[in-house]
Amino acid sequence: MNATIDDTNTAPNTAPNTAAKTAHASGSGEIRLVNLSMSFGATKAVNEVNLTIPHGSYCCMIGPSGCGKTTILRMVAGHETPTSGEVFIGDTMVVGQPPVNRGTAMMFQSYALFPHLSILDNVAFYLKMRSVAKDDRRRQARAMLERVQLDHLHDRMPAQLSGGQQQRVALARALITNPKVLLLDEPLSALDEFLRLQMRGELKGLQSELGITFLHVTHTQPEAIALADMVVVMDNGTIEQAGTARDIFDKPRTPYVARFMGAQNVLTGTVDNKSGTTVVLKTASGEALEVPGDRVNASVGEAVSVSIRRDLIAVHRAETGSTGDVNTIEGVVEATEYQGNFVKIGVIVKGVETFVANVSDQAYFAEPVIPGDKVRVSWNIDAVHVLAKVDAGNEGSPYGV
Amino acid sequence: MSERRSFITQLQVAPLTLVLFLFFVVPVALVVIVSFFRYQMLVGLVPDFTFKNYYDLLTNPTTWALYLSTLKFTLMVLVITLVLGFWLSYFLVFHVRNLVVAIGLFLLCTIPFWTSNIIRMISWRPILGREGLVNQGLQEVGLIDKPLDWLLFSDFSVVITYVHLFTLFMMVPIFNSMARIDKALLEAAIDAGATRWGVIWNVVLPLSKTGIALGALFVVTLVMGDFAVVKVMSGGLSGSATSGMFNDLQFLNYPRAAANAVILLIIVMLIATGIFRLIDVRKELVR
Numbered sequence: 001m002n003a004t005i006d007d008t009n010t011a012p013n014t015a016p017n018t019a020a021k022t023a024h025a026s027g028s029g030e031i032r033l034v035n036l037s038m039s040f041g042a043t044k045a046v047n048e049v050n051l052t053i054p055h056g057s058y059c060c061m062i063g064p065s066g067c068g069k070t071t072i073l074r075m076v077a078g079h080e081t082p083t084s085g086e087v088f089i090g091d092t093m094v095v096g097q098p099p100v101n102r103g104t105a106m107m108f109q110s111y112a113l114f115p116h117l118s119i120l121d122n123v124a125f126y127l128k129m130r131s132v133a134k135d136d137r138r139r140q141a142r143a144m145l146e147r148v149q150l151d152h153l154h155d156r157m158p159a160q161l162s163g164g165q166q167q168r169v170a171l172a173r174a175l176i177t178n179p180k181v182l183l184l185d186e187p188l189s190a191l192d193e194f195l196r197l198q199m200r201g202e203l204k205g206l207q208s209e210l211g212i213t214f215l216h217v218t219h220t221q222p223e224a225i226a227l228a229d230m231v232v233v234m235d236n237g238t239i240e241q242a243g244t245a246r247d248i249f250d251k252p253r254t255p256y257v258a259r260f261m262g263a264q265n266v267l268t269g270t271v272d273n274k275s276g277t278t279v280v281l282k283t284a285s286g287e288a289l290e291v292p293g294d295r296v297n298a299s300v301g302e303a304v305s306v307s308i309r310r311d312l313i314a315v316h317r318a319e320t321g322s323t324g325d326v327n328t329i330e331g332v333v334e335a336t337e338y339q340g341n342f343v344k345i346g347v348i349v350k351g352v353e354t355f356v357a358n359v360s361d362q363a364y365f366a367e368p369v370i371p372g373d374k375v376r377v378s379w380n381i382d383a384v385h386v387l388a389k390v391d392a393g394n395e396g397s398p399y400g401v
Numbered sequence: 402m403s404e405r406r407s408f409i410t411q412l413q414v415a416p417l418t419l420v421l422f423l424f425f426v427v428p429v430a431l432v433v434i435v436s437f438f439r440y441q442m443l444v445g446l447v448p449d450f451t452f453k454n455y456y457d458l459l460t461n462p463t464t465w466a467l468y469l470s471t472l473k474f475t476l477m478v479l480v481i482t483l484v485l486g487f488w489l490s491y492f493l494v495f496h497v498r499n500l501v502v503a504i505g506l507f508l509l510c511t512i513p514f515w516t517s518n519i520i521r522m523i524s525w526r527p528i529l530g531r532e533g534l535v536n537q538g539l540q541e542v543g544l545i546d547k548p549l550d551w552l553l554f555s556d557f558s559v560v561i562t563y564v565h566l567f568t569l570f571m572m573v574p575i576f577n578s579m580a581r582i583d584k585a586l587l588e589a590a591i592d593a594g595a596t597r598w599g600v601i602w603n604v605v606l607p608l609s610k611t612g613i614a615l616g617a618l619f620v621v622t623l624v625m626g627d628f629a630v631v632k633v634m635s636g637g638l639s640g641s642a643t644s645g646m647f648n649d650l651q652f653l654n655y656p657r658a659a660a661n662a663v664i665l666l667i668i669v670m671l672i673a674t675g676i677f678r679l680i681d682v683r684k685e686l687v688r
Contacts, residue, residue: 079588100594112585116607125603126593177593 028090029103029180029213030055031076036085038071038237045071047237048085053230055090058207058214060224063234063260069217070185072234076215077106077183089181100129105179109186111170113158119169120145120154126177144172164195171206182207184216188223200226221262225249233257250309255391258307265313265355268305268391271298278381280326281306285350290326295386305391312383313357315345316367318374328378331355333369345369347377429666436659445653454660464645464661468668471642474556474631475624478563482620483613485564486571490612491605494579495587507576510569522562522630529553529561554636562634567623571616578612579605614680618673625669642668 031053038046046068053059061069074080076087078099087094094102113122120141121128127137145151148168158166167187174182187203188196204227207214218224224231224245231248233240233256240260241253249261258264269281269289279296281289281304291306298304318330331349343364347355357377369375439449458464489510497503513521528534529552536548551557582605590600628643642665649658 077592079591098594099592104592106589106592108585108589110583110585112583112589114586114589114604125590125595128603129590129594129596129599173589173593 028055030088030090031059031181031213031215032086032088033072033076034086034088036072036075036087037083038068038075038080039083044237046075046082049237049239051232051239051242053213053215055213056211057229058204058227059216059230059232060228061215061217061232061234062219062221062224063240065219067234068237069232069234073106073183073185073215073217076102076181077104078102079106100177103180104183105174105177105181106183107167107170107174107185107187109189111158111166111190113166113169113173115158118155118157119150119161122158122169123172123176125173141172141176144176145169147175148172163191164199167191167199175210179212181213181215182210184214186217186219188218188220196223203227221260225261233260235260251385252307252387254389255305255307255387258385258387263310264307264385265310265357266305266307266353266387266391268303270303271296271300274300287329288326289384290381291384291386292381295384303390305387305389307385307387308379308383309385310344310356310358311342313355313359313377313379314363315347315357315359315369316376316378317369318376327381327384328376329355330374330376333371333373333375335371336364336369345375347375349377432659432662435655436663438656438659440654440656446655454657455664457657458645458660458664467640467645468642470639471625474559474563474639474641475621477560478567478624479617479620481560481564482568482571483617485568486575486616487606487609487613489568489572490576490579490609491601493576494582495584495605510572513565514569518566519629521566522633525558525562525565525634526553529558554634554638556635556639558634559631559639562630563624563627566630567620570619570623571613574615574619575609575612578609582608610680611682614676614682617676621672621676622669625665625672 031051033049033051036046036049037044045066049068049072061072063069071080075082075095076089078094078097082095085095089102089104092102099106113119114125117125120138123144124137124141127140132140142151142154145154148171150165150168150172153161153165158169161169167190170187184203188199191199200223203214203216216224216227225248226245228245230242231245232242233248235256241248241257243251248257249263252258252261252264255266258266267281267283267289269283269287271279272282272288273280274293274296277293279291279293281291283289289306291304296304315333329349331347334346334348334354336346337344338361339358340361342358342360345357345359345364347357349355355377435446436454437450437452439447439451439453441447493503493506497506526533530536531548531550531553533553535552536545539545540548586604586608587600590604595603625641626643628641628647631639631641632644642661646658646661646665649655649661
């Protein structure tokens with residue numbers, strides 16, 4: 001109620017009858033988190049997080065369950081009050097403000113549609129709370145349902161809809177508030193694979209069409225990579241890395257990110273020789289790794305971790321080639337998995353976790369290997385990416401420690 | 402094969418059917434039959450088919466007064482237990498975040514049920530009586546000079562006892578309905594700009610309807626069928642529909658008592674129908 005009055009007062013350039021609709025259309029949807037912390041008892045769910053999400057970007061937060069990503073989302077939404085720190089949306093500090101005044105709208109994981117209301121009334125709920133007349137709010141809600149192609153079902157109850165349809169209703173219900181920021185809590189996790197890919201495309205299309213900020217929490221790497229302008233990888237309540245999808249995927253900053261994004265092998269060695277354009281690392285098991293010299297700052301004797309993308313690794317039988325080559329490691333094939341356009345080969349290497357290579361199907365079938373085969377894995381020196389942090393174990397490994 | 406299966410099915414439902422038949426259908430049928438019998442002083446029951454019992458009852462102003470009094474109590478108790486039951490449940494479900502604490506508090510509500518209805522009813526007398534706790538307390542504080550008479554043996558004491566006895570019957574079904582409400586729905590409503598009252602009115606209340614209907618049904622049947630509370634707590638000053646039957650029974654006028662019972666049954670069933678018209682419990686339960 002207050003919000004309606006405020007809006008009409010502070011937005012004299014908009015006609016009063018459309019004030020509710022355009023209340024949040026102006027103003028920036030930039031999200032800025034400053035030293036944001038959240039504790040539940042003794043556990044710190046979110047620990048001193050600083051992050052700026054630019055206006056109009058699609059940001060995906062990704063991390064294992066319990067990493068604090070959903071808590072951050074809920075603090076931005078106003079459903080959780082931070083223990084300390086600040087949340088800015090645009091230029092406004094929003095901590096302590098009710099959700100409706102923040103210009104955010106949230107799409108819940110389980111959609112949270114009101115089961116006792118038709119989908120039309122679900123979508124119109126926000127307008128009802130703003131005391132918009134019944135005919136008017138139903139007309140606006142139908143227009144919004146039309147936008148998500150559900151107008152023909154407007155008198156159905158949520159339980160009569162499929163998962164994908166329910167999600168569209170949830171989307172319509174969020175968008176009718178005309179938000180600056182749309183918050184999505186694992187929106188695709190309840191859908192089957194086909195629908196997930198379809199909705200993923202639609203979300204992305206919608207975001208570029210509306211030009212508002214999307215903050216999307218997910219635990220699925222391909223989803224984050226495909227959707228996001230900005231990916232934020234989280235672990236234990238802190239941000240491991242925030243950057244473009246390409247940066248996160250191709251240039252992970254830490255071993256955790258390299259492993260968590262699922263596309264990298266991490267190797268650690270000490271600097272053995274630093275001469276000119278290449279630096280040689282010696283691994284614990286004695287293999288020599290060559291690394292482009294301009295990427296290493298460490299001096300001789302210091303430990304350095306590197307990552308190598310799975311798809312830039314070649315696998316050959318041990319008989320071919322010779323031992324002692326640089327950037328070549330011997331191992332035994334543990335498992336192979338045909339993925340259609342590539343074959344995933346797990347190789348057990350002494351002193352390293354399981355080493356994974358994604359070999360193109362042509363390359364694989366030209367020289368097939370089966371579990372138990374002795375192989376040599378090798379890679380080009382340019383494929384080696386130097387991590388900013390030395391590996392401290394199998395952090396982020398999908399295989400666990 | 403199908404014959405055999407239908408036989409097994411019939412065998413499986415037989416015990417319940419038998420119990421319902423023996424202890425529900427037969428007694429009700431007997432009451433209905435007896436309500437048409439004739440009553441003769443010193444003799445008692447005389448088989449007959451007469452509407453005299455009904456006629457006598459419906460033309461007697463005492464019957465109407467008793468039914469009105471019962472309906473009045475029912476309505477008052479319904480409103481009070483509804484308010485109490487709703488807010489107690491609301492507190493337990495949505496405010497107590499710790500599930501263990503919520504269950505503990507819920508069990509606390511059931512403690513009075515560890516003693517019998519009679520004892521819980523009688524225990525109000527030393528509290529509300531002329532020399533009771535309340536009167537003495539108020540006198541000592543100096544709020545009143547002489548004891549309040551309307552505390553005990555009054556409509557007040559009847560209603561307070563009913564509320565004490567029956568609030569839990571209202572609360573449990575509402576609690577059950579509320580506990581099944583997804584908490585995210587409340588957040589979704591707040592997200593859409595609903596105030597605390599907006600959330601309660603637009604989300605919690607509609608989704609608690611089933612519980613409210615069931616609770617109301619419990620309270621209505623309990624109050625309408627009560628006889629002891631009114632008699633004890635009003636000190637004989639008020640009566641209920643059932644006390645009319647009790648009087649008839651004392652004079653061994655079974656036919657008129659039976660007719661009265663049939664009337665009461667019809668009224669309660671009408672009220673129940675009304676409640677289920679308002680709220681389709683079966684539809685809500687399968688939701």
